[in-house]
Amino acid sequence: xxxxxxxxxxxxxxxxxxxxxxxxxxxxxxxxxxxxxxxxxxxxxxxxxxxxxxxxxxxxxxxxxxxxxxxxxxxxxxxxxxxxxxxxxxxxxxxxxxxxxxxxxxxxxxxxxxxxxxxxxxxxxxxxxxxxxxxxxxxxxxxxxxxxxxxxxxxxxxxxxxxxxxxxxxxxxxxxxxxxxxxxxxxxxxxxxxxxxxxxxxxxxxxxxxxxxxxxxxxxxxxxxxxxxxxxxxxxxxxxxxxxxxxxxxxxxxxxxxxxxxxxxxxxxxxxxxxxxxxxxxxxxxxxxxxxxxxxxxxxxxxxxxxxxxxxxxxxxxxxxxxxxxxxxxxxxxxxxxxxxxxxxxxxxxxxxxxxxxxxxxxxxxxxxxxxxxxxxxxxxxxxxxxxxxxxxxxxxxxxx
Numbered sequence: 001x002x003x004x005x006x007x008x009x010x011x012x013x014x015x016x017x018x019x020x021x022x023x024x025x026x027x028x029x030x031x032x033x034x035x036x037x038x039x040x041x042x043x044x045x046x047x048x049x050x051x052x053x054x055x056x057x058x059x060x061x062x063x064x065x066x067x068x069x070x071x072x073x074x075x076x077x078x079x080x081x082x083x084x085x086x087x088x089x090x091x092x093x094x095x096x097x098x099x100x101x102x103x104x105x106x107x108x109x110x111x112x113x114x115x116x117x118x119x120x121x122x123x124x125x126x127x128x129x130x131x132x133x134x135x136x137x138x139x140x141x142x143x144x145x146x147x148x149x150x151x152x153x154x155x156x157x158x159x160x161x162x163x164x165x166x167x168x169x170x171x172x173x174x175x176x177x178x179x180x181x182x183x184x185x186x187x188x189x190x191x192x193x194x195x196x197x198x199x200x201x202x203x204x205x206x207x208x209x210x211x212x213x214x215x216x217x218x219x220x221x222x223x224x225x226x227x228x229x230x231x232x233x234x235x236x237x238x239x240x241x242x243x244x245x246x247x248x249x250x251x252x253x254x255x256x257x258x259x260x261x262x263x264x265x266x267x268x269x270x271x272x273x274x275x276x277x278x279x280x281x282x283x284x285x286x287x288x289x290x291x292x293x294x295x296x297x298x299x300x301x302x303x304x305x306x307x308x309x310x311x312x313x314x315x316x317x318x319x320x321x322x323x324x325x326x327x328x329x330x331x332x333x334x335x336x337x338x339x340x341x342x343x344x345x346x347x348x349x350x351x352x353x354x355x356x357x358x359x360x361x362x363x364x365x366x367x368x369x370x371x372x373x374x375x376x377x378x379x380x381x382x383x384x385x386x387x388x389x390x391x392x393x394x395x396x397x398x399x400x401x
Contacts, residue, residue: 008087015085024083029094030102031055033075034207038064046071046096048079049208057081059096067099073207074108077101107207111214115241118216123223129247130228133196134262138165140195140227142185145170149203149253156257164261167194173202178212183221190225197260198225200242201232201253213240222246232256354386372399 004010018024034054035047042061047054057079059067071077081096118124139157143149150168157164169185172178182200189195200222202210213233219241222229228247233240236251243249250256346352354360361369364380375381379394 007090011085011087011090015087018083018085021083026080026082028078028080030076030078032107033071033073033077034107036071036073044071047206048077048094049206054206054208055094056091057094057096058086059099063097064099069101071099071101074111075101107211111211111241114214114216114219115244118219118241118245123219124244128223130226132228132230132248132260135161136164136196136260138167138195139260140167140169140185140189140198141201142169142171142182142189142198143201143253144173147203149201152254153199153201153257156254157261160258160261160263172212174205174209174212176212179215179218182212183215183218186218186221186225186229190227195227197228197230199230199232199250199253199256199260200246201256202234203253204235204238210234210238210240213242215241218242219245230256230260351386354384360384372397 004013029048031048031050033046034049035045037045039045042064044059044061044064046057046059048057049055059081078100079094079096080098081094083092083094085091086093122128141150141153143153145168154166157166167189169188171181171185173182186198186200189198200213202213210233213231222242222245230248230250231240231243231246232250232253232255233242248259250259350360360383362382362384363369363374364382366382369375369381375394375397377394377396381392381394383390383392
């Protein structure tokens with residue numbers, strides 16, 4: 001049996017063996033990008049997967065600079081490279097030397113198709129979201145019983161408010177049975193009316209690890225529940241169909257617990273502040289009303305009712321005097337106008353003209369004789385004076401030339 005001197009020696013041997021293997025020293029592979037990170041140095045760390053497996057890859061900056069597109073999670077790509085070991089960590093990896101796009105990845109294409117379909121149906125609309133209770137007494141959690149997620153949630157809830165009951169429904173949070181078990185947990189908690197709010201949570205993972213939460217039946221189940229659901233799947237950059245349909249999306253499981261349960265001390269302080277503001281406001285209102293009542297109580301109208309009547313009488317008398325004065329002014333003005341018109345009419349009175357020695361002549365029909373052409377010798381005329389009249393006969397008519 002061969003004995004390796006150290007772990008490093010073993011890893012170096014495997015790395016050399018892979019490098020010397022003809023089929024592994026230069027090959028072509030097609031798969032879907034499930035993780036992509038570019039380091040500050042410019043090197044890229046990539047996970048390539050198919051339906052069942054994932055392989056870690058590295059692409060050094062000098063090779064990545066020759067790629068003619070921006071790789072993204074969900075892209076289906078064709079790579080060329082060689083297999084080897086990352087010796088310090090003993091991790092198998094592919095060193096990529098070239099990459100070209102081969103279309104959209106199968107998982108990503110399925111995600112996009114389902115997302116657009118459910119979005120078109122209106123499952124993601126904000127108007128359908130149910131309100132999360134401020135202080136739920138019963139909290140349901142659908143998650144794995146292993147790992148730190150459930151402990152983080154419970155610790156956060158206890159720290160914020162110890163007055164709650166929690167019911168955990170164990171479920172697979174990745175793999176083929178993930179969707180089925182999560183759906184069973186949601187329906188169990190809903191049908192038995194066991195909680196006021198439900199948290200569905202799991203920690204971070206690869207794209208394919210989280211893909212179980214991109215399930216149509218799970219989305220429709222959450223949409224139909226009467227109990228509000230908070231999703232907390234992976235990290236903040238991870239986004240699943242469950243996150244879109246849930247009533248509230250939390251970036252992490254710990255954040256889900258914080259969003260689910262209000263901080264007891266903060267709420268208590270808010271209530272105290274509100275009560276203090278209410279007390280101050282009521283005190284100000286009462287003081288204002290008391291001051292108003294005292295002013296009314298000291299008013300002379302209450303002590304001597306006749307005082308108020310006398311005040312009103314003074315006002316009435318003042319208005320009456322103003323009315324009389326206004327009427328006198330109007331009458332005097334109108335009388336002056338009448339006198340002026342009367343004087344002008346008097347000046348135009350024909351009798352006044354006759355009083356000055358003039359007379360007025362009319363024919364026998366009473367028509368005024370204005371010209372010598374209107375009479376002939378023998379015509380009978382009437383002569384009017386200021387103090388009477390006379391009848392006469394025309395003997396002769398002389399006209400001015």
